Amino acid sequence: MTGVQVLAVADSDADQRLDRWFRRLFPHIPQGRIEKMCRKGEIRVDGGRVKPATRLQSGQEVRIPPLPDPMPGDALGAPRVQKSAISDADAAMMRRAVIYQDDHLIAINKPAGLPTQGGSGQGARHVDALAACLAREGEDKPRLVHRLDKDTSGVLLLARSRQAAQALTDAFRHRETRKIYWAAVAGAPLPRMGKIKFGLVKAAGHGKGGEGEKMRCLHPSEIATTDGAKRAETDYATLSALGGRVSWVAMVPITGRTHQLRAHIAELGHPIVGDGKYGGSSQENLGDGWGAQLGGEISRKLHLHARYLKFRHPFSKRDLTLTAALPDHMARTWDLFDWRAEDVPVDPFYDELG
Structure with missing residues (x-):
């Protein structure tokens, strides 16, 4: 000690x-x-x-404060999780997830259900730990520069060096990146394209110790007078609607608050398919619920995916655009509704919708 x-x-x-x-x-x-x-x-x-x-x-x-001494084999300065501690299956999964890499950064298509970082109740199986298997010989473990929620899939960046991590972190903080998410939502948002400006404040859950906490939306006029409230802004565009029952929506988080996209679109009355936290019991397709399950044909998993990321490479200074394929459960939903990526603009907020 x-x-x-x-x-x-x-x-x-x-x-x-x-x-x-x-x-x-x-x-x-x-x-x-x-x-x-x-x-x-x-x-x-x-x-x-x-x-x-x-x-x-x-x-x-x-x-x-006083800290326990490292266990034998733990060298200070070495990555906390060694490659040898990662199972062959997890190493293969991480390598399959890589969609871009160069001497400075790595981009993966994060699987839904895999946490980005460790924390309370997350265990040791998360991207931050498993990234050690992507390091080259003699390199430190790749560093996270942003994060995605556990149940959100899609483009996630890691940096190979401290310098690259700092440059990319600064780009995210100064909003020099362009992120577009795809989601399947209940109903058909009107207008088809718009901006959501509800503030967000953390609300305690109903469980013992506050478990199940979520973000509560506030009218913009209430933000300044509500303790802990933060300004939040989301752009959205409806790419396709199925008879007012369910829609394919693109969203851009102008700010980056916790659960921002999920809370904002739910506040409009169009929660994301599979979002039990913000969609509530209506996810079950019972009674008068909006029935996003469509008779059980649709997966109960969250239908939210970080589809697109555009940013300036910190060293080449060239614009880099990355796209991530949909996870299996969302791909099945898209196939069911005949929604196809080639039928919509890459960036519907800049391109004209057909």
Whole structure:
């Protein structure tokens, strides 16, 4: 067990998330433990309490509480999850998921149901851990630069180096990327194209300890007077509608709030197919529910997919456009409704809809 340590943030680590900085220095400490130490105030920056996502600044002093010593074989500075700890099946799954790679970055089509990062109740099987199998000989484990929710599939970027991670993280933070999601939603949104500007605030769930918390939408005029509320903005466009029963919708998150797309489109009365959190019991196709199951033909999984990502490559400075194929459960739904990618614009917000 180590004693209390106080470490200064180096210039090269400026603007890095606290949890990522911590895991690089102490790779044997799991993400869940870092989050717990932050909640309890055991990790402090310049004497103040912090969150795992706090951005560090050069020269700040980070208080590190006593930590367990690494187990034999755990080398400080090495990736926390070694390639040998990843099953052959998971390694093959990650390699199949790669849709682009070069000397600086990797893009995968994240499978639905696979968490992006570890955390409370997520276990050790997540992209951040499994990415070690994508590292080249002598390289560090690829770094996450953004995230997708566990049940959302699609384009996810990882960086091969600290420099690439910083450049890509900055691009996401400064909204220098273009992200388009595809979803199947209940009913037919009207107007067919629009902008959603509801604010979002976290609402506790009904379970013991607040389990099942979700985001609640607010009128824009209520944001300033509601504690914890944040501005949120989503563009949407209806690409195809099936008799007012179910629609194929494209969405662009102008801001990047938790569950933003799911909460926003549900607030319009058109929840995403398979979204039990924001769609409620009407997902079951019972009584007067909107019946997105269409008699049981449609998967109960969430129909939300990060289809398209466009950004400027941090080193070549060329625009890079990536698209990810639909996951199997969504592909079956698209086939059932005869929805085809070639029949719609790549970016319906810039191109004319037919």
